Amino acid sequence: MGGVMIILFGVAGLAFGWFVYSRFIAEKIYQLDPDFQTPAHELSDGVDYVPTNKYVLWGHHFTSVAGAAPIVGPAIAVYWGWLPALLWVVFGTIFFAGVHDMGALWASTRNKGKSIGALSENVIGKRTRSLFLIVIFLLLLMVNAVFGVVIANGFVGTPGSVFPAWMAIAVALVIGQLLRRNYSLMLLTAAGVAILYFSIWAGTFIEISLPDSLFGLAPSANWIIILFIYAAIASMLPVWVLLQPRDFINGMQLIVGLILLYGAVLLTMPDMVAPAFNTQTAEGTPSIFPLLFVTIACGAISGFHGIVASGTSSKQLDKETDARFVGYLGAVGEGSLALITIVAVCTVAYAASPDQWHTLYAEFSDGGAPAFVAGGAALIGTSWPGISEGFAQVLLATMVALFAGTTMDSGVRLQRYIIQEWGDIYGIKLFKSGLAATIVAVVACLLLAFGAGGSSGAGGMIIWPLFGATNQILASLTLLVITVMLIKMGRPSFYTLIPMIFVLITSFLAGMLQLVSFYNEGNYLLVFLDFVVLVVSVLVMLEAASVVSKLKKDQAASESAS
Structure with missing residues (x-):
């Protein structure tokens, strides 16, 4: 089959999701109200609470939730075959991710911008809130520590991406100031994207590398420290200064990148060399069920999206009706990135023949971001006149670095929010300070990075195997909060309940399988953390079941009395 047919199928599905399904959910289920006063006002x-143009907010939300995950997950999951990955990306985006992301944004907006963990107290109970916040903090710790490693390795592996990655910050700072002075958004967008792409071109000539040894650390470790210093500063700045404009420009840059990639597929019409179902898997390959549904998280559904939606995005929502554009369309953007990733790593652009593809994908862990950069750069370089494969590689490597960077920006800010919420909940005066909470968040990440990983700073990778199942369990718990909220409001809950049940079952089974695997490997730290996450999810479900049962009894009593 040709890559064009896969693209057409995927785009048609995502278009249905945006134009039809999201409108139904927004109007009939969440009943978004344009007159509702949002927390931003x-x-x-x-x-933190700043009413924001929906296009700018979409850019922030999209690039914050995207990171490198919608690239890495699909680029690994195609090992089982491109067809299962394709179906989960398309249908997961339509019926799971969009509903989840828009719902988390709506639920938080209706509760003064509280995070999904904090607002769970209003919906389910105090014990649920405490359990929720533990899982969220653990997930943010993993994301921030690991994405620091991803960006650092990208800077070391592709020195040409360093200049444009930091140049994007300078451009964002200028645009943030000009937007506050009411300059044209369209004009600033065009100028910002043009400068960013010029810096990417310049990056092919300006390669920046750190010394092999600085302060006794390798280049990647020093980059990790630099990145966390930057993230700490960025997380304390007003959102309009850096977070919003940087994420928006990165979002526009991604749109241009997607146009280049999708256009390349239409121009070259590459054949798929990967199998629809891979029957030549290596011994010891994990089962496609349930692992597919946690390997591809971002790009189908991701609990991290709920943290961002209820953490930063809900505090900037100008109108409640913007939740559809920001939340659901943000999920569609992620789905489109995951879709093109599948094509990039499964066509002749990446491997000349099926045999070569099987050589490149010899093990389940093969693929990932390097495969996307290599396959995507080959697609662009062989189809667009005037764009060399070398430039395309720098462009895509920069895209990955910028995405991971914006996720780190938001991730550290979100950790600060969680710590400040703990300060409010438990009366810890120190934690209420934004500066103190930021320091605690960054120190926690660095302790994980260097305490567990030694001088390499790669300690986050040690607990990263927990991310997939933990992330999806969090997505199911977020859907649970939204479902209970809908039941309390007397609205249909079927459209969130079914995705919640499916995601919970698959992620819980994946967590159980990983628990056994960690135990057999003698990795008792991961056994303990995995066990904690599984127990927490069960306790939250029991709390929710108790609340729903009480609601049903009260409704029945009310009906019988009338």
């Missing part, structure tokens, strides 16, 4: 403080 009610609690406006010019720092």
Whole structure:
């Protein structure tokens, strides 16, 4: 089969999701109200609560939730075959991710911008809130520590991506100031993207590398420290100064990148060399069920999206009706990135023949971001006149670095929010300070990075195997909160309940399989953490079941009395 047919199928599905299904969910289920006063207006403080143009907010939300995950997950999962990955990406985006992301944004907006963990107290109970916040903090710790490694390795492996990655920050700072002075968004977008792409071109000539040994650390370890210093500063700045404009420009840059990639497929019409179902898997390959549904998280559904939606995005929502554009369309953007990733690593652009593809994908862990960069660069370089494969490689490597960087920006800010919420909940005065909470968040990440990983700073990779199942369990718990909220409001809950049950079952089974695997490997740290996450999810479900049962009894009593 040709890559064009896969693209057409995927785009048609995503278009249905945006134009039809999302409108139904927004109007009939969440019943988004344009007159509802959002937290951005009610609690406006010019720092975190800032009413924001929906296009700018979409850019922030999209690039914050995307990171490198919608690239890495699909690029690994195609090992089982491109067809299962394709179906999960398309249908997962339509019926799971979009509903989840828009729902988390709506639920938080209706509760003064509280995080999904904090608002669970209002919906389910205090014990649920405490359990929720533990899982969220653990997930953010993993994401921040690992994405620091991803960016650092990208800078070391592709020195040409360093200059444009930091140049994007300078451009964002200028655009943030100009937007506050009411300059044209369209004009600033065009100028910002043009400068960013010029810096990517310049990066092919300006390669920046750190010394082989600085302060006794390798280049990647020093980059990790630099990145966390930057993330700490960025997380304390008002969102309009850097977070919003940087994420928006990165979002526009991604759109251009997607146009180049999708256009390349239409121009070259590459054949698929990977099998629809891989029957030549290596011994010891994990089962496709349930592991497919946690390997591809971002790009289908991801609990991290709920943290961002209820953490930063809900505090910037100008109108409640913007939740559809920001939340659901953000999920569609991720799905489109995951879709093109599948094509990039499964066609002749990446491997000349089926045999070569099987050589490149000899093990389950093969693939990932390097495969996307190599396959995508080959697609662009062989189809677009005037664009060399070398430039395309720098472009895509920069895209990965920028995405991971914006996720780190938001991730550290979100950790700060969680710590400040702990300060409010438990009366810890120190934690209420934004500076102190940020320091605690960054120190926790660095302790994981260097405490567990030694001088390499790669300690986050040690607990990263927990991410897939933990992330999807969190997605199911977020859907649970939304479902209970809908039941309390007397609205249909079927459209969130079914995705919640499916994601919970698959992620819980994946967590159980990993628990056994970690135990057999003698990795008792991961055994303990995995066990904690599984127990927490069960306890939250029991709490929710108790609340729903009480609601049903109260409704029945009310009906019988009337």
